[in-house]
């Protein structure tokens with residue numbers, strides 16, 4: 001993807017963190033590891049990985065692990081600079097609907113979400129608004 005130098009710098013900072021996060025995934029049921037990396041307002045990076053359960057519906061995706069960890073560490077909703085999601089077993093990862101709804105709540109609608117699989121040339125840079133247009137939002 002063609003990016004501004006600012007976006008490219010965010011991408012390059014977040015990709016190795018998301019790869020490292022994916023290596024910590026607990027995914028014995030799907031064998032589909034995913035890693036996420038979330039940049040805070042002050043430039044720190046918080047990782048997330050998918051954590052599965054034998055009661056399959058209890059699985060937590062990498063994106064939500066990163067977002068929930070960040071909130072628990074005291075980061076403020078909508079204060080984040082960018083998120084990157086990485087999944088090595090697909091050419092391009094696309095976040096699930098549940099994660100998109102959580103992103104709407106905790107990320108600014110213009111926040112970039114870099115999505116990357118094993119084929120970096122297929123990577124896509126989406127915003128939260130692009131991922132869930134017309135979302136159910138604060139009432």
Ligand code: THU
Nearest residue numbers: 030032034050061062094095096
């Ligand atoms: N998964 C994520 O962590 N993020 C995504 O964007 C898509 C799916 C996880 C959930 C489950 O552990 C595995 O990938 C297969 O669906």
